[in-house]
Amino acid sequence: MICKLILALILLTSCSGAAERSGGNPGQREEQEGIVTGADQVESYVPGLEGKRVGMVINQTSIIGNTLSVDSLLALGVDIKMIFGPEHGFRQNASNGAIVRDEVDPQTGIPIVSLYGKNRKPSKAQMDALDVLIFDIQDVGCRFYTYINTLADIMEACAEYGKQLIILDRPNPNGFVDGPVLDMRFKSGIGKFPIPIAHGMTMGEFAHMLNGEGWLANGVKCDIKVVRMENYTHDLYYELPVNPSPNLNSQASIILYPSLCLFEGTIISQGRGTYMPFTVLGAPELKGQYEFSFKPVSIPGMSEAPLHRDKICYGIDLRDYDIKELHASGRINLQWMLELYKAFPEKERFFDASQSPAMGRIEALIGNDVFKKQVMDGLSEAEIRKSWEPGLSDYKEMRKQYLLYP
Structure with a gap:
């Protein structure tokens, strides 16, 4: 039997840890102190793990209180046999897009299987060694953020080998819905499903959508159990307690990400190669048009070969931008894209992403082949947004049936 005393201790740590993580901003504490994540509700899922061989799909965001969930669950007697690590690795020590290799966790001795190397899903042998899997990864609510692919x-592996998947739900910091729905002709590793850029779902909700819409390979259905959060709503302004990936290293970068990641399909740097990624925009060619400047350099673990490496870029500083206002708007900001295209002197080079190793073409990022022409033709943001219909409205209606939170 699981020791009730240890269980109570873990719960106490979770509550106190949540208060500590909220920091010194009283307003922010009031907004999110009532949230209890799925992981923190150990009493609702740990008893069901007794006697089972457990695999965990986790990374550095997988915490109970202030402690990695794997350490907390081991302390509760859970038999964790294997850890599966996504992009950036289990302990966030790999750069964007870098191959992550299998290893053994030096702190626990548990084998770590990379899902961002030669394999993207567990093998039969690995699944045969487990009775149940736990998925606990913090997402940021964007189509091109790869954790929804993971x-x-x-889910496909669990369905194929008859295993249950327990999803410990966490807040979506960008819980709004906006952007064009992906034209599946442009399906890629940064866009696999017909959803808008900001999909407005938690991982638990998205799992239900994957099952319900038949989007898993061969239309399989996964046996899922979602451990729901308490006191969460999609419009809540939520500050993540742990950075979700190396280049989303601040609350500003997380809120700006749905808008600024589109620049990965252009000649404009988004600050990769600096310690302020996804909060600045610029290029060497904009010298004389903007006073603000920054210089991308090689930073191991963040960006080894950034766009415009060792060159001074001139452009826009968004570090002091009102991200709470942007969050409340529930919209992706297209004005920065329109402004910088207009300012860029060599228009034919603006959408040349060949120098950027991070993501890919603008068509893959935006999800269609009309956006580039719309920008080049000088369409307004309102005109561009109009072209997203009726797909966006249809998605919002479909999404309603899978929501677990208001």
Whole structure:
């Protein structure tokens, strides 16, 4: 039997840890102090793990209180046999897109299987060694953020080998819905499902959508159990307690990400190669048009070969931008894209992403082949947004049936 005293101790740590993580901003504490994540509700899922061989799909965001969930669950007697690590690795020590290799966790001795190397999903042998899997990864609510792809791969493996997947739900910091729905002609590793850029779902909700819409390979259905959060709503302004990936290293970068990641399909740097990624925009060619400047350099673990490496870039500083206002708007900001295209002197080079190793073409990022022409033709933001219909409204209606939170 699991020791009730240890269980109570873990719960106490979770509550106190949540208060400590909220920091010194009283307003922010009031907004999110009532949230209890799925992981923190150990009493609702740990008893069901007794006697089972457990695999965990986790990374550095997988915490109970202030402690990595793997350490907390081991302390509760859970028999964790294997850890599966996504992009950036289990302990966030790999750069964007870098191959992550299998290893053994030096702190626990548990084998770590990379899902961002030669394999994107667990093998039969690995699944045969487990009775149940736990998925606990913090997402940021964007189509091109790869953790939703990892979720789908894990669900397919669980369905194929008859294993249950327990999803410990966490808040979506960008819980709004906006952007064009992906034209599946442009399906890629940064866009696998017909959803808008900001999909407005938690991982638990998205898992239900994957099952319900038949989006898993061969239409399989995964046996999922979602450990729901308490006191969460999609419009809540939520500050993540742990950075979700190396280049989303601040609350500003997380809130700006749905808008600024589109620049990965252009000649404009988004600050990779600095310690302020996704909060600045610029290029060497904009010298004389903007006073603000920054210089991308090689930073191991963040960006080894950034766009415009060792060159001074001139452009826009968004570090002091009102991200709470942007969050409340529930919209992706297209004005920065329109402004910088207009300012860029060599228009034919603006959408040349060949120098950027991070993501890919603008068509893959935005999800269609009309956006580039719309920008080049000088369409307004309102005109561009109009072209997203009726797909965006249809998605919002479909999404309603899978929501677990208001």
